[in-house]
Amino acid sequence: MSSDSDATMRDERKSTVRTLVLEEFGRMALADRPIPDVANGDVLIRVAFTGICGSDIHGYTGHNGRRAVGQVMGHESSGTIEGFGPGDQPHGLTIGDAVTFNPVVLPVEDRVEFADREQHSPRKSVIGVDPTRNASFADYIVVPAVNVLRLADGMPVEHGALVEPTAVALHAIRRAGVIGHERVLVIGGGPIGQSVVLVLRALGVPEVYVSEISPGRRSLIEGMGVPVIDPSAGDLVEALGRHGGPVDVTIDAVGSSRSLADALACTVLGGTVCLVGMGEPQVRLDAFQISTAERTLVGSFTYSARDFADAAELVADNPVTAASLISRVIEPESADEAFMNLANGDEIPGKVLVAFAQSAEYAK
Ligand SMILES: [Zn+2]
Known part of the structure; x- marks a missing residue:
């Protein structure tokens, strides 16, 4: 031409x-x-x-x-x-x-x-x-x-x-204070939850669990080498008990009264729950699950320019996982x-x- x-x-x-x-x-x-x-x-x-x-x-x-x-x-x-x-x-x-x-x-x-x-x-x-x-x-x-x-x-x-959804995930993980040795639960295995798993795996976090209702999403995440729990099959705390009990950090990628109640119940005393999902504009919270249990509840929204640039590197370094998403x-x-x-x-x-x-x- x-x-x-x-x-x-x-x-x-x-x-x-x-x-x-x-x-x-x-x-x-x-x-x-x-x-x-x-x-x-x-x-x-x-x-x-x-x-x-x-x-x-x-x-x-x-x-x-x-x-x-x-x-x-x-x-x-x-x-x-x-x-x-x-x-x-x-x-x-x-x-x-x-x-x-x-x-x-x-x-x-x-x-x-x-x-x-x-x-x-x-x-x-x-x-x-x-x-x-x-x-x-x-x-x-x-x-x-x-x-x-x-x-x-x-x-x-x-x-x-x-890169953008991965930046959302990386920012939430940083807001939750994850350093790399924690046991982490991710509630919600949609695209944001999946990106959270990609980042946690890339950071070398040794124990990651996901709670997800959809069978298709469960098998996608299992393909990333992470155990997935079906929360509709029974009590989530009980199910997590078979994987070593409450975790240090929970990332709530759903954002509903139900998911936050689960997140708090699945997190150790003094642990952290990060709310990144935006499922419901208003939620009910069990105050004592935060006050007497001394759990920290942090919010996360979008990302900084640095998070965005770091997320681009994480996606580039993990092409097989990225392709699977x-x-x-x-x-x-x-x-x-x-x-x-x-x-x-x-x-x-x-x-x-x-x-x-x-x-x-x-x-x-
Ligand atoms: Zn988006």
């Missing part, structure tokens, strides 16, 4: 940028939108893969109130750099680089004050949540260069879409159906990725 027609194709592609628009709660459709301007300090990324997050599904149905009609969602992505805004080219980034991006964007004036705790900036905007930004269920996205992270050499591009790769045309099925409880054990670039371009 001549370079002339390459240029034409590129232009055509740019003028018809496909985006997945949340047309109304419960319905998403492909629509062409103009490509956003690439300002000074910004990077234009051609999106390859964007993962469907639990929060996107609850946004799709309208249940979490954290997404708006007309919005283009998507915050777990990988792709390649297609261009830069005017001005100096950002240091260390080159056109064609395979990248992911950290969706937590800070105004320039907050970057020093909130260094290493970017998620605490009250003026942060989260790509994929902020309805005024076109996010990455789209062919292209524009992201500040400071949020762009080059993938390790040889890392499969689709694994770049796992991707259950399905779908075309954008099938996304609405996939969202609908996931919202209706479709049993897909791991991550579903929407492939925006031609899959042949990223064939391994």
Whole structure:
């Protein structure tokens, strides 16, 4: 193909940028939108893969109130750099680089004050949540260069879409104070729970247990070499008793009254429970399980820029486990159906990725 027609194709592609628009709660459709301007300090990324997050599904149905009609969602992505805004080219980034991006964007004036705790900036905007930004269920996205992270050499591009959920997991594990020798229970074996297991295994935590109801998810996690308990088969504390009793740390990746009660009951006196799941906005807590038992209950939400960069390394270093967490790769045309099925409880054990670039371009 001549370079002339390459240029034409590129232009055509740019003028018809496909985006997945949340047309109304419960319905998403492909629509062409103009490509956003690439300002000074910004990077234009051609999106390859964007993962469907639990929060996107609850946004799709309208249940979490954290997404708006007309919005283009998507915050777990990988792709390649297609261009830069005017001005100096950002240091260390080159056109064609395979990248992911950290969706937590800070105004320039907050970057020093909130260094290493970017998620605490009250003026942060989260790509994929902020309805005024076109996010990455789209062919292209524009992201500040400071949020762009080059993938390790040889890392499969689709694994770049796992960095964001892995950063959520790593942050929760750090918030829980896990050093590496603890016995840890993970409640909820969905994509976040699975990422927590990936990180705990990568950190060399010797004893990890997971509680998960779905048989498909249980077998996916067992494939990672971790014992999984079915909490619907009996009392979780009793079941854990057969694995050496209460644990030092529990990560609650569900976030309901039931899961928190289980988490507290399964954790030793003086131990820590980390709440990262967002299953219910209000929960009931047994106060004495915290006060008299001197347990620490900590919250965890998103991640710092450092967590994000460290998560990218963990995913790069564990390609076999990362690959096992991707259950399905779908075309954008099938996304609405996939969202609908996931919202209706479709049993897909791991991550579903929407492939925006031609899959042949990223064939391994
Ligand atoms: Zn997410």
